[in-house]
Amino acid sequence: MALQFPLAAVLLLLSAARTTKTTAAAQALPGCSDKCGDLTIPYPFGMNKDCYLREEFFINCSNTAQPPTAYLMTSNLTVTNISLDDGELRILNMGAEDCYNAQGNVTSNFPYELSLPLPYTISYTKNKFYTVGCDSLSIFQGFRGEDELEMGCMSMCNRLDIVDQYSCSGAGCCQTNIPRGLKNVTVLLDSLDNHAGIWEFNPCGYAFIAEQGQFNFSAASLKKQNNYQLPSVLNWAIGNETDSCDEAHKKTNFACKANSMCVNGSVGYLCRCLPGYEGNPYHPDRWLPRASNLCQNGQCLNTFPPGNYSCSCHKGYKNDGMNDKSCIEDDSKRHSKIVLLLIVSLGVSVGFLVLFLGISWICWGLKKREFIKLKEKHFKENGGLLLLQQLSSHGSSMRTTKIFTAEELEKATNNYNESRVLGEGGYGTVYKGILSDDIVVAIKKSKGGALTQSDQFVNEVIILSQINHRNVVKLLGCCLETEVPLLVYEFITHGTLYEHIHKKRSSLSFELRMKIATQSAEALSHLHSSISTPIIHRDVKTANILLDYDYTAKVSDFGASRLVPSAQTDIQTLVLGTFGYLDPEYLQSNQLTEKSDVYSFGVVLVELLTSKVPVSKDRYLTSIFLASMEEDWLNQILDDDIVNEGNIETVKKVANLAKRCLRVKGEERPTMKELEEMSVTAKHPWGFNANFCGEENEYLLGSLNSDAYVVGVGGGDCSSSGLSVGTTNAYDSMKNQLQLMPYGGGR
Numbered sequence: 001m002a003l004q005f006p007l008a009a010v011l012l013l014l015s016a017a018r019t020t021k022t023t024a025a026a027q028a029l030p031g032c033s034d035k036c037g038d039l040t041i042p043y044p045f046g047m048n049k050d051c052y053l054r055e056e057f058f059i060n061c062s063n064t065a066q067p068p069t070a071y072l073m074t075s076n077l078t079v080t081n082i083s084l085d086d087g088e089l090r091i092l093n094m095g096a097e098d099c100y101n102a103q104g105n106v107t108s109n110f111p112y113e114l115s116l117p118l119p120y121t122i123s124y125t126k127n128k129f130y131t132v133g134c135d136s137l138s139i140f141q142g143f144r145g146e147d148e149l150e151m152g153c154m155s156m157c158n159r160l161d162i163v164d165q166y167s168c169s170g171a172g173c174c175q176t177n178i179p180r181g182l183k184n185v186t187v188l189l190d191s192l193d194n195h196a197g198i199w200e201f202n203p204c205g206y207a208f209i210a211e212q213g214q215f216n217f218s219a220a221s222l223k224k225q226n227n228y229q230l231p232s233v234l235n236w237a238i239g240n241e242t243d244s245c246d247e248a249h250k251k252t253n254f255a256c257k258a259n260s261m262c263v264n265g266s267v268g269y270l271c272r273c274l275p276g277y278e279g280n281p282y283h284p285d286r287w288l289p290r291a292s293n294l295c296q297n298g299q300c301l302n303t304f305p306p307g308n309y310s311c312s313c314h315k316g317y318k319n320d321g322m323n324d325k326s327c328i329e330d331d332s333k334r335h336s337k338i339v340l341l342l343i344v345s346l347g348v349s350v351g352f353l354v355l356f357l358g359i360s361w362i363c364w365g366l367k368k369r370e371f372i373k374l375k376e377k378h379f380k381e382n383g384g385l386l387l388l389q390q391l392s393s394h395g396s397s398m399r400t401t402k403i404f405t406a407e408e409l410e411k412a413t414n415n416y417n418e419s420r421v422l423g424e425g426g427y428g429t430v431y432k433g434i435l436s437d438d439i440v441v442a443i444k445k446s447k448g449g450a451l452t453q454s455d456q457f458v459n460e461v462i463i464l465s466q467i468n469h470r471n472v473v474k475l476l477g478c479c480l481e482t483e484v485p486l487l488v489y490e491f492i493t494h495g496t497l498y499e500h501i502h503k504k505r506s507s508l509s510f511e512l513r514m515k516i517a518t519q520s521a522e523a524l525s526h527l528h529s530s531i532s533t534p535i536i537h538r539d540v541k542t543a544n545i546l547l548d549y550d551y552t553a554k555v556s557d558f559g560a561s562r563l564v565p566s567a568q569t570d571i572q573t574l575v576l577g578t579f580g581y582l583d584p585e586y587l588q589s590n591q592l593t594e595k596s597d598v599y600s601f602g603v604v605l606v607e608l609l610t611s612k613v614p615v616s617k618d619r620y621l622t623s624i625f626l627a628s629m630e631e632d633w634l635n636q637i638l639d640d641d642i643v644n645e646g647n648i649e650t651v652k653k654v655a656n657l658a659k660r661c662l663r664v665k666g667e668e669r670p671t672m673k674e675l676e677e678m679s680v681t682a683k684h685p686w687g688f689n690a691n692f693c694g695e696e697n698e699y700l701l702g703s704l705n706s707d708a709y710v711v712g713v714g715g716g717d718c719s720s721s722g723l724s725v726g727t728t729n730a731y732d733s734m735k736n737q738l739q740l741m742p743y744g745g746g747r
Helices: 004-018 331-381 384-397 406-412 451-465 497-502 510-529 584-589 594-610 621-631 648-661 672-682 728-734
Strands: 059-062 069-072 078-083 088-093 095-100 106-110 112-115 127-132 135-144 147-156 173-176 184-190 204-211 230-235 260-264 269-273 298-303 308-313 317-319 327-329 421-425 428-434 440-446 475-479 486-490 545-547 553-555 699-704 707-713 738-742
Touching (some): 088 204, 112 204, 127 135, 127 147, 135 204, 147 173, 184 204, 204 230, 308 317, 406 428, 406 440, 406 475, 451 475, 497 545, 497 594, 510 545, 510 553, 510 594, 510 648, 584 594, 594 621, 594 648, 594 672, 621 648, 648 672
Antiparallel strands (some): 059 069, 088 230, 095 106, 127 173, 127 204, 135 147, 135 184, 260 269, 298 308, 317 327, 475 486, 707 738
16 A cells, blocks of 8 residues: 555646646626526526526525525426536426325325426436335326326235335336326325225325436335425426427527527427537527637637637647547657656655654554553552452462453453343443353453442452352452453353343242252351351342352352451441342441341342342332231242242241341341251251251151152150151151151252
């Protein structure tokens, strides 16, 4: 491109220097205006008395519209162009309309009439007659002299999908030619079935005359409910039907002036400039200017008889040898000019190339330096120094995470394409990414760059780096060199628990829901009790519980989580979390404890039992649930799809457990450790036998008739232990002492 540009520029300048543009001569009579807005009005047309040849050439220019609008005589036909050479007049033309309502009643039916005085006729070469609609029959009537002509066009279709989308071929649109020499036209439009059955996509039919190429049919044309107004072409001429050139020469009012000639038109005659002249051939008593563009690279000389000319070539040019009416470049001059152009172009191109390379090298160096500084700036703003400080203080207790480059993650997410968005929360947007080794990951992009959000980002890295649990989403790495911080997690395939419960992506049985609750409880218990520095999640909710391919629960989103220093049971902090899940005690006191997570987990249990959202129309699910427990109408809010006679008792026990988690005072709630121990001891989600002897019952998993059962020791004092079930007879002999329920936990 660098080599081609200077040569092209030189050639363009030389070409422009050789070209001479001719300005047309004045179009109107002396003292008369030739402009109505943007429209040029040449004589024999005019806007004022004594400015036009005859009344039929009167142009009425209305200045009330902006820009001013020109009308033909006293009609409402808008004139958009007047051509002297072709004898054509372009107008804006209306059409016939036929519309119905949904009940099949006529709402509008307007025919169209066009009556033209001589010397105007409708151009049969430039126009077509169109009918648009799926139940439209049009009749076209016109007069050519004293002869009346009549024709029609029918457009039918009963469905939108059979319409030829971009062709006026009969289905939804039809067209036909216009007879020659028409001066009066009437268009009538009717319907065969009042648009019944097609009204929704085609309430109206239309018929109109339009210039070819100015109306482009499409299926959208059928839905329009406003009439068409499209350009049409009229032919005009001087005189009437009998005024041919031979007859017109004999008359004193012959319109063709000096240096012009007469040609026969469709009606009457037209005037045109002789060869070698240009301007307005109707202009009276004015010699027309010589046409300078007939002799490029030379001077045009008129010769006898009028209309003939020859070319006197400029220096460096010569006649082409065939005639004296054109000039061509002399060979010797052409060759020397080509050599000069090549030398100049080559020199300019090399200069531009050197300059371009030099500037590019400097810009590349500056951009590289700026890019390095920008990475350092982003590293600091995204909490990089704080992260290094935290990593140093925690030492070997933190797992090693990979540091990704910005380019790696941009490529993995297809430049963060919207189609890769998995979800969006209060702390950022999560994208699906595919790394270079085809590993699928989830990439969390933090929102904005505020200091508190950078702290949350670092907080999440520190917390997740200390956790290694199968029910906590794994942190694979992070990126600090981008404008906003990025975290890379393992990809969890089945979305969130919230989506499965409320958006009906899948049907989760009661047993599967309890399995997910059990695993979530184990994860939270691990955070609270099993690591050196306990962690409070602070945003436990179904949207932050992800499900793997086998519906294994994965607790995620630790942006709001807090580390609890040893020997400290609560933290004074700003309230963070999600309405509907927030611990009311934490909300009032700003004292964050692990019991705040227990409360939020209780809300999750209620969601699992009812399949209802925590907040709807300013009503909290927890309030409704607790009221139902107090008033003994729990069955009215349970999800009927998961509750049945076989598990209703278990459902009630889980509901009682949720009620304990939702107690107002945190000290009265169970710990996550206690919840986990209930689940592990029972080998099934919580308290199947809690009413017998408290929470210390031991259960054994046996087999009875190929079905798995949870067996609990009865007897009230729970003193027996080590019981196993073998045969049906053994079960029958002890059924009064056993609590037996089908096992569906999947663990």
